[in-house]
Amino acid sequence: xxxxxxSYRHRVPLTHKAGMRVEGLIYADRELLSQIQSDQTLExxxxxxxxxxxxxxxxxxxxxxxxxxxCIGGVAASDIDHGVVxxxxxxxxxxxxVRLLACDADPGDVRSRLQTLIGALFRDIPCGTGKKGRLGLxxxxxxDVLSQGARWAVEQEYGEEEDLARIEDHGTLPQASPAxxxxxxxxxxxxxxGTLGSGNHFLEIQxxxxxxxxxxxxxxxxxxxQIVLLIHSGSRGLGxxxxxxxxxxxxxxxxxxxxxxxxxxxxxxxxxxxEGRVYLQAxxxxxxxxxxxxxxxxxxxxxxxSREFGNVSIRVVYDVCHNIAKIEEHTWEGKRRSVxxxxxxxxxxxxxxxxxxxxxxxxxxxxxxxxxxxGTASYVLVGTDRVMQETxxxxxxxxxxxxxxxxxxxxxxxxxxxxxxxxxxxxxxxxSKAGLTEExxxxxxxxxxxxxxxxxxxxxRKVARLVPLxxxxx
Amino acid sequence: xQTRFTLLAHxxxxxxxxxxxxxxxxxxxxADGLMSLLADPATIHGRIPKEVVLxxxxxxxxxxxxxxxxxxxxxxxxxxxxxxxxxxxxxxxLRAVVVGEPFDPDRHVLRTDVKGITYHQxxxxxxxxxxxxxxxxxx
Numbered sequence: 001x002x003x004x005x006x007s008y009r010h011r012v013p014l015t016h017k018a019g020m021r022v023e024g025l026i027y028a029d030r031e032l033l034s035q036i037q038s039d040q041t042l043e044x045x046x047x048x049x050x051x052x053x054x055x056x057x058x059x060x061x062x063x064x065x066x067x068x069x070x071c072i073g074g075v076a077a078s079d080i081d082h083g084v085v086x087x088x089x090x091x092x093x094x095x096x097x098v099r100l101l102a103c104d105a106d107p108g109d110v111r112s113r114l115q116t117l118i119g120a121l122f123r124d125i126p127c128g129t130g131k132k133g134r135l136g137l138x139x140x141x142x143x144d145v146l147s148q149g150a151r152w153a154v155e156q157e158y159g160e161e162e163d164l165a166r167i168e169d170h171g172t173l174p175q176a177s178p179a180x181x182x183x184x185x186x187x188x189x190x191x192x193x194g195t196l197g198s199g200n201h202f203l204e205i206q207x208x209x210x211x212x213x214x215x216x217x218x219x220x221x222x223x224x225x226q227i228v229l230l231i232h233s234g235s236r237g238l239g240x241x242x243x244x245x246x247x248x249x250x251x252x253x254x255x256x257x258x259x260x261x262x263x264x265x266x267x268x269x270x271x272x273x274x275e276g277r278v279y280l281q282a283x284x285x286x287x288x289x290x291x292x293x294x295x296x297x298x299x300x301x302x303x304x305x306s307r308e309f310g311n312v313s314i315r316v317v318y319d320v321c322h323n324i325a326k327i328e329e330h331t332w333e334g335k336r337r338s339v340x341x342x343x344x345x346x347x348x349x350x351x352x353x354x355x356x357x358x359x360x361x362x363x364x365x366x367x368x369x370x371x372x373x374x375g376t377a378s379y380v381l382v383g384t385d386r387v388m389q390e391t392x393x394x395x396x397x398x399x400x401x402x403x404x405x406x407x408x409x410x411x412x413x414x415x416x417x418x419x420x421x422x423x424x425x426x427x428x429x430x431x432s433k434a435g436l437t438e439e440x441x442x443x444x445x446x447x448x449x450x451x452x453x454x455x456x457x458x459x460x461r462k463v464a465r466l467v468p469l470x471x472x473x474x
Numbered sequence: 475x476q477t478r479f480t481l482l483a484h485x486x487x488x489x490x491x492x493x494x495x496x497x498x499x500x501x502x503x504x505a506d507g508l509m510s511l512l513a514d515p516a517t518i519h520g521r522i523p524k525e526v527v528l529x530x531x532x533x534x535x536x537x538x539x540x541x542x543x544x545x546x547x548x549x550x551x552x553x554x555x556x557x558x559x560x561x562x563x564x565x566x567x568l569r570a571v572v573v574g575e576p577f578d579p580d581r582h583v584l585r586t587d588v589k590g591i592t593y594h595q596x597x598x599x600x601x602x603x604x605x606x607x608x609x610x611x612x613x
Contacts, residue, residue: 039485066485068594068610092589092612129584130552130577188550198587199613237549240589240612244542247593251535264534264593404483405613434585474587 002026002033002042008457012058017046019262024049024058025390029453032062035402035445039066041073047262048076052270053083055339056332059391061346062453063400063445067091069265072345072401075394078271080327080338084259085276086268087246087283089342091323094242094283095290096201096234097168098347098369098397099319100380101298102222103229105305105312107207110227111469113308114205114427118470120304121203121429125297127196127474128431137190143178145193149288150319153295159302159316163295165358166221167319168348168366171291173284180281181238182245189238189289194296198435198474201233202371203297205470206378212462216382219364220463221317228466229314230378231297232371234323239286246279271340280325287324294319317380318367322347322397328356330392341392349383349395349460368460372447373399374428374439375421377467379451381460395460399447408443409434427470436473479507482608487592489610497533497598498560500605501568504537505544505558508591508611512548514583520556520573528568533598536568537607541591544572545611549588552577586613 003011010033012024024045028036036042041064048070049058055077064073069088078084103110110117126133137145145152150164150171164170196203211217211224222228235242250267253275254260261267269275302314325342332339350356351365361367368381376399387393403411414433417440421428430436454460482489490507494500509515526543530536540560547553555574562569577584589612597608 068487068592068612072486088592129587130579184546184550188546241546241550244545244590247590248535248539248542251538251593252531255531264596267593401486404485405488406481406483432585 008453012042012046019050020046022049022054022057024060026060026064027062027453027457029449032445032449032453036060036064041066041071044069044071045074047266048074050262051076051078051084051086051266051268052259053079055079055083056392061396062450063396063398065400065402067344069263070342070344073396074344075346075391076342077330077339077392080271080340083271083340084268085271085279085325085340086266086342087243087250087279088265088267089344090243090283090325091344092240092243093234093323094239095287095321096323097290097294097319097321098371099231099294099298100317100367100369101229101301101314102317103227103305103312103314105227105309107225107227109309110205114470117205117304117308118427118429118472120307121301122472124300124304125196125203126194127198127472129198131195132191133194135194137193142186142190145292146178146181146285146288147176148172149291150295153292158296158299163298163316166316167291168321171295171319173287175281176284176288177281178285180278181242181285185238185241185245188241189236192236192238193289193293195236196233196297196474197236198431200439201474203472204230204468206230206466206468208464209467210465212464216364216463219360220367220380221315222464228317229301230371230466231294233294233297235286235290236293238289242282242286246282249275249279283325287321291319318369320347320369330388339392341394343394345397346394347397348393349381349387350393351383351385351387368395370396370447370451371398373441373444374471375424375426375441375468376447377465379447379462380464380466381451381454382463383460384458387459391459396450396454399444399450401443402445403443405438408440409437411442412437412440426468430473439473479503481507484610487610487612489608492607494605497605498563500607501537501540501560501563502558504541504607504609505555508541508544508588509555511586511588511611513554513585515556517582518554518556519575521575523571523573526570526572529566532565534596536563537596537598537609538591538593540568541609545588545591554582588613
C-alpha cells in the first residue's frame with residue numbers, strides 16, 4: 001500500500017512485499033502517480049528494495065515507468081562491502097546519456113538555414129538501424145577507446161581538451177578494462193563507433209527559450225535565445241552485449257554466492273566477487289565507448305556548422321550518463337559511506353561544492369540535462385543540497401514513456417506527426433516512419449510536469465528551458 | 475511446422491509470445507518472432523545453415539541464451555536468420571540449425587534495433603497441450 005507523504009513523495013512501506021530490506025520512495029504528483037500506478041513500476045521499486053545490501057531507499061524519479069527488473073527512472077545504492085551489483089540495474093544501453101552543446105552562431109542565421117543544417121547533420125552522422133560508423137576501428141584502437149573514452153577521441157582530434165572538463169568523470173571511467181569486454185561485445189561495437197543509433201536516440205538543434213537562473217546559465221555557458229544542440233546516444237551494440245554477457249554471468253554466479261532474487265532480470269552478484277569486478281570493468285569500458293561516441297558526433301556537428309557559418313564556437317555545456325552504476329561517497333543517516341549507485345534512467349545531479357565537479361562548475365553545481373519528448377521541450381536543471389540527502393545525488397532523466405510502442409502506432413501515424421512538427425516550425429529527419437511514430441510526443445509523459453516535481457520536491461532548480469528547432473532521429 | 479508467435483505491448487519495449495506443440499517448436503517460433511522484429515523475413519533467403527549448441531541451467535535460461543544468440547548473429551555477425559529449426563531441447567541443452575544469409579543493405583529491410591533479451595516476465599510453460607513462451611526484448 002502506497003503512503004503519500006506530501007505533494008511529491010510517496011512511500012512504499014516494508015509491508016508492501018515480503019523480503020523488502022528498505023522502503024521505496026516514489027517522486028510524483030497526483031497525475032504522474034496515476035500513470036506510474038498503471039503499470040508495474042511500483043512492484044519493480046519494491047523488488048529492487050529486496051536486493052542484498054541496498055542502502056537508503058529504492059527510489060523512483062517522476063519520469064519512472066515500467067522497465068525490466070529495475071523500473072526506468074530507478075535509483076538504488078548498494079553498500080560497497082556487503083552490497084550487490086546488478087547488470088539489469090544499469091540496463092542494456094550502458095552510458096546512454098545526453099550531451100548539450102552551446103553554439104555561438106547567430107540564432108537568426110541558424111533558423112534561416114535549418115533545412116540545410118539538419119540535412120547535413122543527417123548525412124554526416126550515421127544513424128538508424130544497422131548503420132555502420134564512418135570509421136572502422138582496429139582491435140588495438142577499440143581497446144584504446146574502451147580504456148580512454150572521450151580522451152581517446154580528443155587525442156584523435158575529435159574535439160578539444162577543454163571539452164573533457166565538461167563531461168561526467170571527464171569522459172573516462174578509469175576502472176575500465178578492455179580485457180573484461182567479450183569478443184562478441186567488441187564484434188558488435190567496433191563498426192558502430194560514431195553512430196547515433198535508433199529508437200529514442202536523437203540529435204536536436206534547439207533554442208534556449210527561457211532562462212530561469214541567469215547566473216547559473218552563464219556559468220554553464222549559455223544564454224537566453226542562444227542556439228544549442230542536444231545529442232542523446234549510448235554505447236550501441238557493444239554496451240548491449242556487455243549487459244547480455246553480464247546477465248548470463250550473474251545468472252550463473254548467483255547460485256555460487258547464495259543469492260536469490262524475486263525477478264531474474266534483477267540478477268546480481270556481490271560487488272567484490274569476480275563476476276562483479278569483471279562486470280564493473282566491462283561496464284566502465286562500455287561507458288567509455290559511449291563517451292567517445294558522443295565526442296565524435298560533437299566533432300561532426302562542429303564540422304557541419306563551420307562549413308555553414310565559418311569559424312563558429314561550439315562548446316560542450318555538459319555530458320551526463322543516465323544508465324550507469326558508480327562508486328560514490330554519500331552520507332546516509334549521518335554516516336559517510338561508499339556505495340555503488342545504480343542509475344537506471346536517472347541522471348547524476350551533483351550540486352554546488354561537490355568535490356567531483358570541475359573548478360568552474362563547483363560554485364554552481366553540475367548541469368542536469370532533461371530531454372523532453374520530440375517537439376516539446378527540454379530542461380537544464382541544477383541539483384540542490386537536498387538531492388544529496390534524499391536521492392544519492394540523482395535526478396530524473398527525461399519525460400518518461402507513457403505508452404507502448406505498439407499502442408502509439410494505433411494512435412497516430414508518421415504523417416500526422418510530421419504535420420504536427422511542421423505546424424510548429426520544426427524540421428524533422430528520420431530513417432524510418434515506424435521509428436518516428438514510436439517516438440511521437442503523445443507516447444511520453446509531460447516533461448514540464450516531471451520537472452515541476454523535481455523542483456517542487458526541492459531536489460533541483462530550473463536553469464533553462466530549451467525548445468526544438470530541428471530534429472534528427474535514427 | 476508452422477511458426478506461431480504474437481507481439482506483446484510493454485510500456486517501453488516489446489514482447490514475443492510464441493507457441494508450439496513441442497518445446498522445440500515453441501523455441502523456433504520465438505526465434506522467428508525475434509527475427510520479425512529485427513528485419514523483414516520475406517527479404518531474407520535461407521541459403522546458409524549455422525549450427526547452434528547451448529548449455530544453460532533451465533529452459534528459461536536457455537530461452538534467454540537462444541534469443542541472445544539469434545540477436546548476436548544479426549547485430550554482431552551481420553547474419554540475418556530466415557528460419558530456425560530446434561532439433562533438441564532438454565532442461566540444460568539446446569541444439570538447433572538456423573538458416574539465413576549475410577546482411578545485404580540493398581536487399582534486406584532492417585526494422586528495429588533490439589538491444590537485448592530480458593528476463594522480465596520470461597516464461598516457458600506447458601499450457602494444456604501446447605508450449606507457450608513469453609519473452610520481452612529491450613528496444
